[in-house]
Amino acid sequence: MYEGPVQDLIDELGRLPGIGPKSAQRIAFHLLAAEAADVTRLQEVLQRVKEGVRFCEVCGNVSAEERCRICQDARRDPTVVCVVEEPKDVLAVERTREFRGRYHVLGGALDPLSGVGPDQLRIRELLARIGAEDVKEVILATDPNTEGEATATYLARMLRDFPGLTVTRLASGLPMGGDLEFADELTLGRALSGRRSL
Amino acid sequence: MSLYRDTGVVLRVQKLGEADRIITLLTRRHGKVRAVAKGVRRTSSRFGARLEPFGHVDVQLYTGRTLDVITQVQTLDAFGVGLVGDYSRYTAGCAILETADRLTLEEAEPALRLYLLVVGALRALADGERDTSLVLDAFLLRAMAFAGYAPALTECARCSEPGPHRAFSVPAGGAVCPRCRPAGSAKPTVRTLELLDALLHGDWGAAEASEPGARREGSGLVAAHLQWHLERQLRSLPLVERRAPEPAVPEVILRRAAGLAPPAGSGPAGAPVSPGGMFR
Ligand SMILES: [Zn+2]
C-alpha cells in the first residue's frame, strides 16, 4: 500500500475494466512521472466526455441530443420495445439489421451481489413508458447469463398484467458454428426448451 | 505447477481482462479458492455457462503463482437454472452466496461444514418446496453458528438464565433476561424466538407452522445479528425480496386498460407458488 493520493489513484485505475492491480500501479507511476501538460490534457478529455454525452430521455441510450436518433426516427415501429442492459447492446442488435422497433436501456442487470436492485435500474421509466405509449410487444433482450435471466424474470412478472401487451424473451441456444457435444447442460437445456417447429 | 481436483459452489464471478473471469469457489476440501477461467466470456468457450454463480461443479485446477487456473469443469447441480426463474429465490440465493463468501475470510482454510450447508440451502431453494425466506434465515442462523456467533435464543446471552425471554439485544448476543437487558433491546414475541430456534435446529415442522408476523420479525433479528458481526454490510441482504410485490403499477395499468380492449384469453395469472424446501 502507498500513501494517500498515490494509492487512491491506483485504486481508481484498478476499477477500470481490464486493468488489474499491477497495470493500475504501472499506469499510476507513469502519470506521476508525466509532464503536467499531458496530465491536464487527459483530465480535460475525461471531463468533456462526461459533460458532452447525454442519455436519451426516452430510452436511456447514449445520445448527443435530448432524444436519440432511434427515438426520433418516425420510421421505427413504436409498438415494439426491445429492452437491453447497456447502450452497447443497442449497437449489437442494430448490427443484425433485423429489428425495426425501439429500445429501452436499463443501465445494467439486477445483481444483488453488487448491490444492484430494481431501484438502481431504469425499470420505473419502462413501466411509465408502457403505460403512456402504445406499446404492444416488449422483447426482453437482457444477457443470457445468471443476472440477465433473473432480470428478465423480474420484468416478465412486472409486465404480465398489462392488458394487450405481449412479452417475449430472446431465444437462446447453441452458438452457431459449434459442435453439439461440447455444449454445456444449461445452454443445451435452454435450446431444447426453446425449440421451434420447422 | 500441480494439478488438483475438487468440488465446489461458484460464489462469485468477476471480469478479468478481455475474456477471462476470476471465479470464487467454496470447495469441499480446499475451502475458498479464487481461480482464473481463461476465455470463459467467449461464446466458443468450452466452459460454457458451467461457471456462473450458483453452479455446483467438479473442477480441475492447477496452482498458479497468484491465482489458480481452472482447466476442466463438469456440472454436478445447475442450481442457477431453478433460481433465475423466480426473483425471490434468486435474491435469497445471492444473500447465501455473499454470506458464505464473507464468512470464509482466509482462502484455502477448510470449510467443509459451510460448503455442505451452502449446497443444502441452494438445493432447497432451487427445489422450491419450502418457503424461500425460511430457507434463507435457517441458512444464516447456521452459518453464524459455524462462525461462532449464533444468537442466544433459549437462554440469556449474558447470564445463561434459561428462558423463554422477552428481550433481544444484538450487541449482547441474542435473547436477554430482565436483569441483563440493556436499554434499547428489541421485544420480539416468544413465538419469534421459538421460530428462530426451530430454524437453527432444523425443526421444519415447527418452522412451517409459524405465523407471518413471527417470520417477519425473525428475519429482521437474523439480519441485524448478522450485520452486527460482519465488518462491512452485506450488499445483497437488503435486496432480498421476502415477499413478491403486487405486479406492476396499478394506475398505469388502469390508464392503459381504459384505451384498450382486454386481450383474448387472458385469464388471471396464477398466484406465485410459495411453499418451499430445504435441509430435510
Ligand atoms: Zn432514445
Ligand SMILES: [Zn+2]
Ligand atoms: Zn441474564
